[in-house]
Amino acid sequence: MNAVEPSRRLASEEQAGSKALAEGISADELALVEEMEREVAALQAKPSRKLERGIGITLTVLSAAGLIGSRAITVRTETGGIDPRWWPTVICSVTLALSLMLVVVSLTKPPFEREGLEVTNHDGWRRLMWTIVLSVLYIVAWTVSENFVVPSVVLLVAMMWVNDGRGLKALVFYPIGTVMGVYLLFHTVLRIPL
């Protein structure tokens, strides 16, 4: 009986499959969808022991710095006990202890799964670095020029260029249209001085 069951199941699955295809989806489309699923699965970020160790050590250093900073808070009236230093000290002490635990866990246990995260790529790092540089330059330009419109249009043009946007639509119409829309909404309608 056991030997018969798998073949029956296979047959019924085939019937179900042909019925599903008969209801509207084509075999080509189904194959395309399944190919896409495989590609998505291949892009999943992998767990990393080295990364977990780095996180633990960095957090230990940061929480120790936080603890030192908490004790260095200047208070106008020294009351001792539960003063303004107390709560940050408690938080940083507990974080320091947990960070040390994280280091121990990273050395003794398998690294955590990174579900929902995709692998990074070279182009991605390039895009990220450019975005950070452009954002800093934008803030400086806005502050120095005290003008919102021009630096914003330049920022959007540069962002589109860095992210492979080419042509009139990406480099002219979109940046000017977006900044005009934002300016109208915030400055004119909501009366926020830009």
Place this chain on the structure above:
Amino acid sequence: MSPIVEGLTALLDPTVIFGMALGIGLGMLVGTFPGITATMAVALASSFTLTLTPVQGLAVLLSIYTGANFGDRIPAILVNTPGTPAAIATTFDGYPLAKQGKAGLALVTSGFAAAIGILVSMVVFSVAAVPIASFALQFGPYEFFALVVLGLTVMISISSQSLLKGVIAGLFGLFLATVGRDPITADPRFTFGFDVLSDKLDFIAVVIGLFGIAEVLDQMLSHNKLRLKPVASLGRWWPKKQEYKTMRKPLIIGSVVGTIVGIVPAAGGDIAGLIGWDRAKALSKHPEEYGKGSFEGLVAADSASTSTLGGALTTTMALGIPGDSVMAVMLGSMLIWGLQPGPQLFADHPALVASIAGIMVVSTLVSLGLNLFRIRGLVKILDLPRNYLWASILILCVVGTYATTTDINTVVVMLCAGAVGVVMKRTGFPAGPVVLGLLLGHLAESNLRRALVIDGAAGFLTNPIAAILLAFAVLAFGGTLFGRIRAGRKEAARRDATLVV
């Protein structure tokens, strides 16, 4: 005029109607586009709405919340990618149904299940919010601190794969809340002489950075040429009579599970959807069909995830503790409008509470209508090039943040929060507990210090409500810890067995 009539009449104001229409449209769009969450959209919109009246602003924010809960199901069904985390469980049966040529039927069924879920939960809000708020009026420093601990514990327990990282994220949020002036003595802490830091970190700027900029930077880092193509054959749209009948039981199970999960502080639609789907499967006559294209599974997941909305609203409005991450952002906006969500809100602004319930119901019905008739058009948004999306979100985050204070330094805080957010995202630290810690840090610190001065730590044991809340916090954390240890052992045993074979 009774407060209920007054509150509902306020919805007839043309600006409120426009706000709701705008919110529903935005919500549906952001929900449909994978990568933009409802939290991010509400955080961005909260900067636009600060200059509006509370009813106008809430009309926009709550409608985005509702609209996103309809839009997020479309990519879940058509491309197996949830538009927001709340639609994760929708992919289990929605996508297999689409692959069987039943995408149209799945979209319509999902829309109805989502609408019924929200409406059922709004009944609970109408019935339970006032008694809970009246009860919470008795809360003092001990109870408030215990309530914050419970909220943080639950969010930590559910939002991270690693409990350790979740706790550290919550502590980081509490630490960020200490930046600025001490809540009791007003001594400056961690301000380093910067004016922008002396009046504590701007909540909206941090939220926009953690949810908006961090998401954009992460997408930039991992974007590849692969384009998701939706299933194009939508097939039949309307269910048959027999199909409606089979959906009743999972609809009830999903709605009950979702409402209960929604009431738990910080638990959102993603958790509820998974639990609702799992419970409906356990109680189904055809559990073997779940995950392979079961309408029962689809209905259970969708009704459970959306029925958290009313529960989350109840916890937020009655206790002042955010029911989920969207509510955490909304709570921040309400504080800026001078409204303190919590028991006093029901006594001081009963008409506003009626307006909130009215906005939720109306926006749900309108979203359902749009969901049924405009699905084909919404699918096209999946083809929007990412470079346009990233540039638009960046400029909106910058201007939106600037609008909250008209100080460029706030934008710097937002961009720094974005950089911290992307590091947290890539290293597995959840942003939810950070936001909750930042939002509730002052409440926790001031109440704990007052409580310790009044009666010492022993007061937590002699005060029954505080003791019960803390016991729930311990149970929630302990239960999660125990469950994960057990699951880890099972996984290790399974791996060993595989090696032996």
